[in-house]
Amino acid sequence: xxxxxxxxxxxxxxxxxxxxxxxxxxxxxxxxxxxxxxxxxxxxxxxxxxxxxxxxxxxxxxxxxxxxxxxxxxxxxxxxxxxxxxxxxxxxxxxxxxxxxxxxxxxxxxxxxxxxxxxxxxxxxxxxxxxxxxxxxxxxxxxxxxxxxxxxxxxxxxxxxxxxxxxxxxxxxxxxxxxxxxxxxxxxxxxxxxxxxxxxxxxxxxxxxxxxxxxxxxxxxxxxxxxxxxxxxxxxxxxxxxxxxxxxxxxxxxxxxxxxxxxxxxxxxxxxxxxxxxxxxxxxxxxxxxxxxxxxxxxxxxxxxxxxxxxxxxxxxxxxxxxxxxxxxxxxxxxxxxxxxxxxxxxxxxxxxxxxxxxxxxxxxxxxxxxxxxxxxxxxxxxxxxxxxxxxxxxxxxxxxxxxxxxxxxxxxxxxxxxxxxxxxxxxxxxxxxxxxxxxxxxxxxxxxxxxxxxxxxxxxxxxxxxxxxxxxxxxxxxxxxxxxxxxxxxxxxxxxxxxxxxxxxxxxxxxxxxxxxxxxxxxxxxxxxxxxxxxxxxxxxxxxxxxxxxxxxxxxxxxxxxxxxxxxxxxxxxxxxxxxxxxxxxxxxxxxxxxxxxxxxxxxxxxxxxxxxxxxxxxxxxxxxxxxxxxxxxxxxxxxxxxxxxxxxxxxxxxxxxxxxxxxxxxxxxxxxxxxxxxx
Ligand SMILES: [Zn+2]
Numbered sequence: 001x002x003x004x005x006x007x008x009x010x011x012x013x014x015x016x017x018x019x020x021x022x023x024x025x026x027x028x029x030x031x032x033x034x035x036x037x038x039x040x041x042x043x044x045x046x047x048x049x050x051x052x053x054x055x056x057x058x059x060x061x062x063x064x065x066x067x068x069x070x071x072x073x074x075x076x077x078x079x080x081x082x083x084x085x086x087x088x089x090x091x092x093x094x095x096x097x098x099x100x101x102x103x104x105x106x107x108x109x110x111x112x113x114x115x116x117x118x119x120x121x122x123x124x125x126x127x128x129x130x131x132x133x134x135x136x137x138x139x140x141x142x143x144x145x146x147x148x149x150x151x152x153x154x155x156x157x158x159x160x161x162x163x164x165x166x167x168x169x170x171x172x173x174x175x176x177x178x179x180x181x182x183x184x185x186x187x188x189x190x191x192x193x194x195x196x197x198x199x200x201x202x203x204x205x206x207x208x209x210x211x212x213x214x215x216x217x218x219x220x221x222x223x224x225x226x227x228x229x230x231x232x233x234x235x236x237x238x239x240x241x242x243x244x245x246x247x248x249x250x251x252x253x254x255x256x257x258x259x260x261x262x263x264x265x266x267x268x269x270x271x272x273x274x275x276x277x278x279x280x281x282x283x284x285x286x287x288x289x290x291x292x293x294x295x296x297x298x299x300x301x302x303x304x305x306x307x308x309x310x311x312x313x314x315x316x317x318x319x320x321x322x323x324x325x326x327x328x329x330x331x332x333x334x335x336x337x338x339x340x341x342x343x344x345x346x347x348x349x350x351x352x353x354x355x356x357x358x359x360x361x362x363x364x365x366x367x368x369x370x371x372x373x374x375x376x377x378x379x380x381x382x383x384x385x386x387x388x389x390x391x392x393x394x395x396x397x398x399x400x401x402x403x404x405x406x407x408x409x410x411x412x413x414x415x416x417x418x419x420x421x422x423x424x425x426x427x428x429x430x431x432x433x434x435x436x437x438x439x440x441x442x443x444x445x446x447x448x449x450x451x452x453x454x455x456x457x458x459x460x461x462x463x464x465x466x467x468x469x470x471x472x473x474x475x476x477x478x479x480x481x482x483x484x485x486x487x488x489x490x491x492x493x494x495x496x497x498x499x500x501x502x503x504x505x506x507x508x509x510x511x512x513x514x515x516x517x518x519x520x521x522x523x524x525x526x527x528x529x530x531x532x533x534x535x536x537x538x539x540x541x542x543x544x545x546x547x548x549x550x551x552x553x554x555x556x557x558x559x560x561x562x563x564x565x566x567x568x569x570x571x572x573x574x575x576x577x578x579x580x581x582x583x584x585x586x587x588x589x590x591x592x593x594x595x596x597x598x599x600x601x602x603x604x605x606x607x608x609x610x611x612x613x614x615x616x617x618x619x620x621x622x623x624x625x626x627x628x629x630x631x632x633x634x635x636x637x638x639x640x641x642x643x644x645x646x647x648x649x650x651x652x653x654x655x656x657x658x659x660x661x662x663x664x665x666x667x668x669x670x671x672x673x674x675x676x677x678x679x680x681x
Pocket of ligand 1: 265266288289290291292326327328329330331332
């Protein structure tokens, strides 16, 4: 009996050996295609000639000796994935994955790394990485910096996700050489750090963390900012720069004016000109009298020191929002923005006596005269970062206009570190894609270093769930701008997110992408108060303003009367695909776009009626009825969209603003009627 069992066991062992003899196979075209569809963002260079079929027990994973914290964290992401998929982390001796920064001799774990020197010459090489086989039994993930290794591991995890199976592993012997096109890729504002896990998987590397400065006490001479160290550190471990952020000086300083009355900006011009809604409500955001440099520098230095002591590696402050100017003689002579920046730089210099590694980023949202801005920019040292909106100016271009900011473009072109904090914001268009590709291409051409999306609520999880596509689009085209077109991006997105038919989804996306781009560039018809306001103004003046000329303004991407119908018929094709896929999210998005195009078409008809001599009253009545129908349709779509999210996920703020949005849509035809008044009789 004993002998029989042993024989049986030996036979089983022999069978296992037979079944699990390692096998190398050539990789097929289909293998390559499948592999790419699981990668987002797409690496710059990737090749796979061979794969090795392995018994899961035969693999092992290894981190280099002396690895840093970011590498260690990256490695733990890899071992967690292996553990999740296989139930444990095997320590076999047939195939090994080695992870880590290569040493000064270009070696990892004692083995020479091919192309190590080349990696150092790549753009943004501190984030660059290599994945490559050594022989046929080892795969290495390496870089010359911990961040690069982290990103390499992220790519490897995407490669392994579809092949790590308990019965066998078809390990691709893949060669990847990769780096980001744009140094900084981020989400601005809105608690992005709460979704650091999701963002870091996409190689997004910037978020910020708002600091509430404590009230300034005169006895302390300075104010103190509190910070949550673990948030900054968690992000750091995931190769994300979490920057400690203080809001606009004219939002955070007013409480200090009680203690330091001299710090309050003088005169009416010290109140921002662009947010009249706050006037008279007691919430006025008076800018500081920045000529009071000693007081201002002390307060700011105290905040900076507090942030650095709390673990912030980089801090950012927004200068005064909108246009405001203290009316005192010195502030007028020197300029508000110049004096604010001067105080920030001096405070930072002071804070660096204690915290020499602390970086500073200044947000300049204020628009000011070119000469004043030139004076400000001349003051900024090369190691200070600047964040700015990237589309102050506008340049006519086909097929779509370009955004420019001549002064900052020149500044960035000379090598200054400038990022744009306002890539197309995520609002109603949940599947906006192409503007990210174009905007980022344009930023890179102009020498800018970073691009961020503004999150629209402070609820990061909701932002992620409701704008996953937009965030993926940012991740894709800021890492590898020329790599994918809309169709292959959409296919990869759908594959990774396990959509039922990725190719069909990609067809839908390919039709919708240019239309959404055009709607975005047309002010999102029927969605914004600005659009309504301009219609009312046209009625009041009794003539078609330039912004309603076909091919211009709101109709920039509706160059001819038939443009409206052409776009609607494309949407109808997309709607049929969305319905066949039975995906409510896509159906609602398509309906919303049809609704917007019909609204634009109706606005054009309304202008045509006004243009007629005498005014076409019957036509105007029809336009009002169409707007009523479209308003109802829009409300239905928004209600249905809202129901797609659980009450728990849906932030109260958004529910409130949706109510306001509903009211505005429904009220618009009423306003329109009263504006048209006698013309409707
Ligand atoms: Zn002043």
